[in-house]
Amino acid sequence: MSDAPKTLWVLHGPNLDRLGRREPEVYGRQTLADIDAACAGLARALGFAHESRQSAHEGALIEWLHEAADTGAAGVVINPAGYTHTSVALRDAIAAIDVPVVEVHLSNVHAREAFRHVSLTAAACAGTIAGLGAEGYLAALRYLAARAS
Secondary structure (H helix, E strand, C coil), rough: CCCCCCEEEEEEECCCHHCCCCCHHCCCCHHHHHHHHHHHEEEEEEEEEEEEEEEECCHHHHHHHHHHHHHHCCCEEEHHHHHHHHHEEEEEEHCCCCCCCEECCCCCHHCCCHHHHHCCCCCCEHHHHECCCHHHHHHHHHHHHHHCC
16 A cells, blocks of 8 residues: 555636636636645645646546546545536536545635526535635635545
């Protein structure tokens, strides 16, 4: 058995590479690099390795969920972004893996446009965090680390 720490994955969906520049009044001024650095530091502090990836492509997110499961990840934090409201395929990929997944949204999707109130992916996840900004990612990592211990 390997002594390598288990990995906590963080997956970011479409347009999150624009953080810091995209609607900062909604999403804040932190960049994706800022969020990933905070997640990596917390994962290390909790005794886990960290893997973070971003794509605007639904298929890439699905393949990374499979990879996380196939490599024995401790858990996955996912911000599906716009795919939250549209992707049955992403929902099915989350349901198909035996790894806990927490859905995170920077903004409070329930206080925004009506179409954002429906998440196709949430029911397949262990939990959902919305409206806490970047702190939501860290809360999700803490939860997954505690669950894996």
